[in-house]
Amino acid sequence: MKSKIPCQLLFSVLLLSCIGLSSYAQEEYKDSKNKDLKELYPGGSFYEVQHYSQPKTKNHPRNIILMIGDGMGLAQVYSGMTANGGHLFLENFKNIGFSKTYSSNNYITDSAAGGTALSCGVKTYNGAIGVDPDKKPVTNIREMAEKEGFKTGLVSTSAITHATPASFIAHVDSRGSYEDIALEFLKTNIDVFIGGGIKNFEERKDGKNLSKELKEKGYQVLYNIGDIQNVKSGKLAGLTAPEHNNGMPERGEMLVPATQTALNLLSQGKKGFFLMVEGSEIDFLAHKNETPGVVLEMLDFDRAIGIALAFAASNGETLIIVTADHETGGMTLNGGDYKTGKVIAKYTSGGHTGIAVPVFAFGPGSDQFTGFMENTDIAKKMMKLLGLK
């Protein structure tokens, strides 16, 4: 039995190097017979990880960047670290804790209750966006920040109306109400949002064209990441896909330039800013138990973290929190190679799991995010650090 495994792996690696990762990503592992192939990331190119030291000048941040890796448990983080030769930008974070992710009605949360915990500081039922267990609206940190004169922004690779970003905008009983969620963007004064979801704004049952309404409110509405990253000032609605953006590698550069653009625009405010960035699709690929996709999404998210770190290290007044809403897939790592970046993963689930997820903090106030904490505490601590009520 044992002697068979290296042969299978060798065969898989040879096969992959012949057919190339992208065709592999699309075709080969969709066949359930190729379970081992699907669970193997053969290795790829590495990127350089810069080192940043944490600014020690202030106790309270002026800005907060909350970065949510959807479905990002420790195995997802470590699969990326292995695939990048043993290093990630995440290593710059020295204050680390764990978040208890359960929701008000389930040991295992979904992204709606998880997002609401992180945005509003309340435990609610699975499926709820910005409402408590009694379906009453709860104010989220972005709304509080906006009211106090901070600039605010949201970036995601999924539709911007999907559960995690929606939790920072909307108050609806059910996460599936995408068109209602899109409508709630118009009721806010958000400065920048970039993600997928054009259909929810423009192909609606009520016949409204929300992009037109956004333009009337003064937003630049742009559909192409190249155009989006050229925006130097003003309000921006970047809608880069009809629904969710593609997964990696098909998506290409989107999350990194979107994060950079949001930072460029938000840092022009007088008072500071709150930005949420989601690596949404770590979760999507972990649901499918597809290791190459999980790894590539993790690396893309880490490179966006690198953008945030470069900003925070030079700015000195910015707190970055990186965490997850929950783990997806019950992923674990049964093998790997730092030299080639190869990762062999196994999964216990096609859904989410109940395990605690890591919390990484960098910058002023980061010392408050160590040890075990409730997911709701992350929101409460951020609100307190920005002086929000």
Ligand SMILES: [Zn+2]
């Ligand atoms: Zn999920």
